[in-house]
Amino acid sequence: MILSVALLQIDITFGDPVANEEKVERKFASLKEKKVDVVVLPELWTTGYDLTRLEEIADSNGERSLSFLSRLAQKYDVHLVAGSVAKRTERGVTNSMFVINSNGELVKEYAKAHLFRLMEEEKHLVEGSENGIFELAGIKSAGVICYDIRFPEWIRTHMLDNTKVLYVVAEWPAKRIDHWKALLISRAIENQCYVVACNRVGADPNNQFGGHSMIVGPWGEILEEADDEETILYSELDVEQVDDVRQRIPIFSDRRPDIYRY
Numbered sequence: 579m580i581l582s583v584a585l586l587q588i589d590i591t592f593g594d595p596v597a598n599e600e601k602v603e604r605k606f607a608s609l610k611e612k613k614v615d616v617v618v619l620p621e622l623w624t625t626g627y628d629l630t631r632l633e634e635i636a637d638s639n640g641e642r643s644l645s646f647l648s649r650l651a652q653k654y655d656v657h658l659v660a661g662s663v664a665k666r667t668e669r670g671v672t673n674s675m676f677v678i679n680s681n682g683e684l685v686k687e688y689a690k691a692h693l694f695r696l697m698e699e700e701k702h703l704v705e706g707s708e709n710g711i712f713e714l715a716g717i718k719s720a721g722v723i724c725y726d727i728r729f730p731e732w733i734r735t736h737m738l739d740n741t742k743v744l745y746v747v748a749e750w751p752a753k754r755i756d757h758w759k760a761l762l763i764s765r766a767i768e769n770q771c772y773v774v775a776c777n778r779v780g781a782d783p784n785n786q787f788g789g790h791s792m793i794v795g796p797w798g799e800i801l802e803e804a805d806d807e808e809t810i811l812y813s814e815l816d817v818e819q820v821d822d823v824r825q826r827i828p829i830f831s832d833r834r835p836d837i838y839r840y
């Protein structure tokens with residue numbers, strides 16, 4: 579089975595959900611003529627890291643973003659791994675990913691589990707504790723958010739039941755872009771899965787963001803990589819390749835959880 583993906587590597591207007599929705603709408607209109615199965619957006623694409631104004635700009639229960647995304651999914655007949663948005667909930671604001679199918683239905687919601695202190699997330703956001711596993715386009719998949727990729731044990735938790743595609747949405751700064759690339763390739767090799775990773779570009783008052791959105795294959799090969807400009811990155815994933823690699827080096831059946839610490 580071939581899965582065709584399009585990653586919207588965009589700049590994000592700081593603290594301005596309306597401007598960001600307008601941009602995303604324009605990007606959808608410019609998607610290639612050929613059929614795309616899944617469109618991926620970056621982390622916190624409605625607000626950016628304008629965390630001190632979340633009181634004002636976070637999305638109440640995600641309602642506004644869900645309605646916007648659901649309309650786009652239906653209009654363009656695509657599934658969405660819709661980055662993440664600042665969602666106001668009863669227990670605080672979460673950094674939440676919405677996965678929406680082409681009928682406009684919410685398939686999965688995942689709240690970022692590991693908050694990133696270097697960008698002061700822990701002062702303004704509350705963490706999630708549920709996994710990001712879902713099925714999309716008939717493929718067992720998982721989604722995580724940015725800093726989460728530094729936790730191989732969390733990613734492994736998502737990959738144990740034959741998950742084949744790992745989506746990563748991010749606002750990863752340029753100064754650590756070498757870590758971004760190495761971590762994505764490592765997560766693909768050690769889990770023998772596709773990694774579909776969408777970062778943002780541009781700057782906010784505190785950071786310059788690095789782009790280099792990537793699609794990595796289950797053998798660790800970079801299939802597509804963007805530079806640090808706004809772009810739409812396309813790729814076609816041959817999902818059966820995951821089974822081939824897992825048969826060649828059967829790490830999942832060779833694991834020794836009886837001797838591991840966690």
Ligand SMILES: NC(=O)CCC(=O)C(=O)O
Nearest residue numbers: 694724725749750751754
């Ligand atoms: N938005 C994030 O979680 C950034 C993570 C990051 O920059 C890192 O180095 O990790």
